[in-house]
Amino acid sequence: MTKADIVSALEEIAVLLELRGENPFKIRAYQTGARALETMEEDLDALLEADELGKVPGIGSALIEKIATLRTGGELPFLESLRDSVEPGLIEILEIPGLGAKRVRKMHEALGVDSIEALQAACESGAVAGIKGFGAKTAEKILSGIEQRAAYAKRHLWWQADAVARPILEGLRSLPQVKRAEIAGSLRRLKETVGDLDFVVAASEVEPVMEWFVSQAAVESVTAQGVTKSSVRFAGGLQADLRVVPEEQFAFALHHFTGSKEHNVALRQRALARGYSLSEWGLTQKDDAEAGPTGHGIENEAGLFEFLGLAEIPPELREGVGELEAAEGGALPDLLEPEMVKGVFHNHTDASDGRDTLEAMAAAAKELGFDYLGLADHSKASFQANGLDDVRVLKQLEKVRAYNASGSGGAHLFAGIECDILKDGSLDLEDATLAALDYVVVSVHSAFGIGEAEMTARVIRAIEHPSTTILGHPTGRLLLRREAYAIDLAKVIDAAIANGVIIEINANPQRLDLDWRMWRRAAERGLHCAINPDAHSTKGLEYYRAGVNIARKGWLPAAQILNCRDLAGVKRWLKERR
DNA sequence: GCCGTTTTCGGCCCGACTGTTTTCAGTCG
Numbered sequence: 001m002t003k004a005d006i007v008s009a010l011e012e013i014a015v016l017l018e019l020r021g022e023n024p025f026k027i028r029a030y031q032t033g034a035r036a037l038e039t040m041e042e043d044l045d046a047l048l049e050a051d052e053l054g055k056v057p058g059i060g061s062a063l064i065e066k067i068a069t070l071r072t073g074g075e076l077p078f079l080e081s082l083r084d085s086v087e088p089g090l091i092e093i094l095e096i097p098g099l100g101a102k103r104v105r106k107m108h109e110a111l112g113v114d115s116i117e118a119l120q121a122a123c124e125s126g127a128v129a130g131i132k133g134f135g136a137k138t139a140e141k142i143l144s145g146i147e148q149r150a151a152y153a154k155r156h157l158w159w160q161a162d163a164v165a166r167p168i169l170e171g172l173r174s175l176p177q178v179k180r181a182e183i184a185g186s187l188r189r190l191k192e193t194v195g196d197l198d199f200v201v202a203a204s205e206v207e208p209v210m211e212w213f214v215s216q217a218a219v220e221s222v223t224a225q226g227v228t229k230s231s232v233r234f235a236g237g238l239q240a241d242l243r244v245v246p247e248e249q250f251a252f253a254l255h256h257f258t259g260s261k262e263h264n265v266a267l268r269q270r271a272l273a274r275g276y277s278l279s280e281w282g283l284t285q286k287d288d289a290e291a292g293p294t295g296h297g298i299e300n301e302a303g304l305f306e307f308l309g310l311a312e313i314p315p316e317l318r319e320g321v322g323e324l325e326a327a328e329g330g331a332l333p334d335l336l337e338p339e340m341v342k343g344v345f346h347n348h349t350d351a352s353d354g355r356d357t358l359e360a361m362a363a364a365a366k367e368l369g370f371d372y373l374g375l376a377d378h379s380k381a382s383f384q385a386n387g388l389d390d391v392r393v394l395k396q397l398e399k400v401r402a403y404n405a406s407g408s409g410g411a412h413l414f415a416g417i418e419c420d421i422l423k424d425g426s427l428d429l430e431d432a433t434l435a436a437l438d439y440v441v442v443s444v445h446s447a448f449g450i451g452e453a454e455m456t457a458r459v460i461r462a463i464e465h466p467s468t469t470i471l472g473h474p475t476g477r478l479l480l481r482r483e484a485y486a487i488d489l490a491k492v493i494d495a496a497i498a499n500g501v502i503i504e505i506n507a508n509p510q511r512l513d514l515d516w517r518m519w520r521r522a523a524e525r526g527l528h529c530a531i532n533p534d535a536h537s538t539k540g541l542e543y544y545r546a547g548v549n550i551a552r553k554g555w556l557p558a559a560q561i562l563n564c565r566d567l568a569g570v571k572r573w574l575k576e577r578r
Numbered sequence: 579g580c581c582g583t584t585t586t587c588g589g590c591c592c593g594a595c596t597g598t599t600t601t602c603a604g605t606c607g
Contacts, residue, residue, distance in 0.1 A: 025590055029579035060580050098596090100605050135598060185607090198607090226595055241607085243594090256592090261607070268591045273583095279592050 002452060002486055003037065003044050006070045009079060010034035010063070016082040018101040019090050032058040035262065037067065039321050041521030043490035044071065089115035096145040097152055098138075106131060120146055151237030155480060159509030159546055161187055161194040164238065168199065168216070172242075175212055177205040180250050184257035185241075190316040190549040192512045193479055197240035198257045202250035213242045248295040249281055255301050256280035262320025263313075270308055270324060283307070316553045321520075335552040341563045343411065343570070344544050345374030346418060346441050346472060346504060346532035351396055352377035353385035355537040358399060362410030364538035371567045373541075374414040374532075375400065376441045376472075379428040381420035385445075390433045393417055397436060412567055414438040414574070418472055423447045425461025427468075434467035438574055441504070441532075443472030444485070452486035459487060460495040469577060470530050471496060473506040473513040481510070489514070493522045500577060502562055503527060505554075507547025508534045519554025530562040 001009070014030035017023075036058035037044075047053045048071060053064045069076055093104050093116060107113040110131050111122050122128045123139040123146075145152065165183050172181040178201055182188070185198030203209045210230045214222045223239070224231040230242045245253040256264060257280065271278035275286045282293035298304050302312040310327040314335060317323045326332045348354030349361055356364070358375065365373035377396065378387035388396065400415040416439040420428040427434065427442060434440050442462045450458070463471060474492060475484035496503050503522075506513045511534065514522075519529070531547035533540055544563075551561060558564040565573060 023579080026579050028590080032580080058580070062579055098605070102604060133598065133603070137597060141596095196607095224595060229594060231595090257607080259607080261591090264607095265591055272591085277592080281593080 001070045001073065004484070006044075006067055007034045007038045009070055009076065010037065010066075013079055013082060015091055015094065016079075016086050019086050019094065019105060020082070021101065021105060029058075029060075030063075032262075033060075033063045035320075039319065039517050041518060046490070087114040089118075092116055093119055095153055096142060096149055098141050098145060103134075106133070116146060148237065152233075152239075154237050155193040155195050156238055157479060157509045158187065158190065158192055158194055158549070159543070161197060161238070164234070165197045165199075165240075168197070168240065171212070171216070172199060172201055172209070175203075175209055177203045177208050179203060179247055182254050184254055185259065188258050188315045189260065189318060190553050192516070192550070196238065199240065199242045200250065200254045200257050201242065201244045202247040203244050206244045209244050210242065213240075243280075245280075251298050251300045251304055252278075252282050252293075252295070253280045255304055258315050258318065260319050263318035263323065266320055266324050267308065270310075274308065314552070316549065317555070319553075321517075333555045333557060336548055336556060336558055336561060336564070338545055338548050339369070340558055340561075341370070341531060341544055341548060342566055343370040343372035343374070343563060344507075344533055344535075344541065345414065345416060345439065345470060345530050345562070346376045346506070347373060347535040347541065348377050348418075349375055351392065352382070352387055353536060358396075358403060358413070359408070359410065360538055361535070361541070362403065362408070362413055364541055365411035366409065368541055368544075370411045370541075372412040372414060372570060373410075374416050374439065376416040376418040376439075378445075379417055379419045381422060381428040382418075382445050387420070387428075388417070390430050393429060393433050394436065414570070416441060416469075418443050420445050421458060421462040423450065423458065425458040427462060427465055431467065434465075435578070437467075439469035439578075440465075440467045441470045441472045442468050444476055448476060448485040450485075452488055455485055456488040456491050459492050463492070463495045463499050463501045467578070468499070468501055469574070470502045470504050470532075472504055472532070473511050473534070474503055475513050475515070477511065477513055479510050479512065484513075489518060493518070493525070493527055497526045502530045504530045504532045505547045505550045506534050507531055507543045507545075507550070508540075509543060509546045512546060512550050516550045516553035519551070519556050523554070523556050523560050528560045528562060529556055 010030050011034045014027050017027045036056050040056050048068055053059055066076055090104050111127050113119045113122050123143050128134055128139040129136045165187055169181060169183055172178055180202040182200050184200045187194045187197060201209055214225060214230050214232055218234045219232045220235045221233050223233055228243055231239060233239050243253055243257060268278045277284040277286060279293055282295045284293045298307060305312045311332055313323050313327050347361060349358045350356060362373055378385040380387045380389040397415045400413045403413055415437050417437055418441045421442050421444045422428055462468060475487060477484035503514050531544055531551060533543035535541045
């Protein structure tokens with residue numbers, strides 16, 4: 001089983017335990033364990049081999065045993081018997097918003113509800129409303145949840161969610177009652193996908209702000225409206241929450257609703273150890289609970305962190321992966337800023353499947369403030385993308401050289417290629433062609449299903465090709481659409497480091513590949529990075545900002561990002577490399 | 579099930595909103 005499969009198995013165990021009504025802390029332990037395994041940057045096999053998996057916080061002896069069994073392809077009797085003891089239909093029912101394990105169990109016990117269809121019938125017949133603790137409104141909500149569940153369960157790409165959120169934030173800030181307003185949640189943490197939008201506002205008056213929020217033109221339904229919180233749903237299923245708090249609580253609320261959950265738990269534990277209970281309302285001194293939470297004069301998040309003896313942790317690092325320890329020890333990274341990016345590699349023109357010409361791309365790059373632009377059209381194996389054969393590649397190379405010599409005013413062009421990694425790991429163009437170019441991006445675009453060992457060997461062979469400069473979108477995932485292919489990234493990263501090959505952050509909002517979770521450890525081991533928008537039009541160049549987000553989230557130091565070098569620096573680097 | 583400068587046993591983050599209730603359970607984040 002791959003690591004991702006094991007993570008799913010642990011998550012499944014947690015869900016099944018929940019449906020059985022078992023100890024909530026045990027359930028949480030499995031959720032924590034799954035999360036720890038998922039975000040762990042070390043190589044799983046190496047840790048198992050060295051008997052060091054237990055050093056990962058959240059993974060103890062019981063989980064080690066189960067993870068080891070699953071990794072070696074064994075059956076897990078514990079999971080099998082859990083599956084046998086829970087009606088499979090209940091898991092699906094659990095996904096309906098507003099229904100948790102307890103109510104799902106209650107309906108199962110009282111009415112024998114064991115599928116979405118049975119649930120719908122039971123709601124329509126009035127049977128659900130008759131259960132003690134349930135009522136007509138509950139049944140109604142369940143029915144609407146069933147109807148819309150596909151749309152409600154959907155997550156959204158960060159890039160798209162951000163585009164929805166920006167104007168709402170501006171709208172909030174323009175209200176006369178609003179003193180401060182920020183986006184919170186996973187959007188603020190720059191997660192690759194976003195479940196819903198969270199806004200936190202400090203205002204002199206609550207009601208007009210809430211009113212403005214719930215009556216926005218795009219709102220389809222209002223799902224909650226209280227004294228401090230309102231929730232709305234837009235067409236398409238995206239949900240947005242607004243919290244309005246007094247100004248002295250703004251820093252606490254903003255921090256709380258930014259999360260992550262894991263980060264908040266860790267910070268609250270730290271507060272408890274120092275004699276304070278921390279909540280979105282403030283800090284309560286433990287031996288003076290009567291007094292209630294107060295702001296302690298804290299005006300912003302930096303003040304909150306300082307109060308707890310920490311440097312300010314940027315939102316994108318708040319994932320519960322050791323950021324508190326780093327903030328305590330002065331080891332937080334200096335994060336990449338968009339202005340530090342001097343150019344990008346891996347972009348397409350109308351020579352293959354891009355929409356715009358070489359000249360238009362160079363001009364657009366200049367417009368964005370770039371000094372240089374790398375062109376990497378597809379190679380011939382990507383037939384569907386009008387990939388270039390050796391002759392066309394060399395022709396484009398001439399065109400690039402001529403453009404650079406013409407003094408046209410656009411960004412300096414580097415002549416590259418996105419060369420297909422064929423099924424056996426060989427490259428799609430002649431060695432002489434590849435050697436003539438400024439750089440070579442190698443990518444997998446075919447035979448995704450060949451299995452982990454074969455895929456790993458295939459990609460490593462491509463990395464070892466003397467002309468390879470950059471590995472493109474190393475897992476092939478399309479967020480919310482297609483899973484990554486099976487590949488041992490730890491081995492691929494090792495090979496890249498050993499061969500001086502860069503791995504890209506493919507900044508297309510649907511890819512964001514290599515994932516931020518991998519970068520911190522990989523960079524510590526010496527891996528270098530290139531941020532590449534994989535632009536297929538002039539507009540697509542703007543995606544580089546999504547790549548900057550991922551670099552920040554991955555703790556990547558600028559010194560290891562090729563795009564941070566100036567034109568002369570990149571020329572020098574490529575020359576030394578080739 | 580995990581974890582330990584107050585603990586190897588007994589804790590495990592904290593609060594808002596809803597719908598059902600006459601004080602609270604369930605869900606969510």
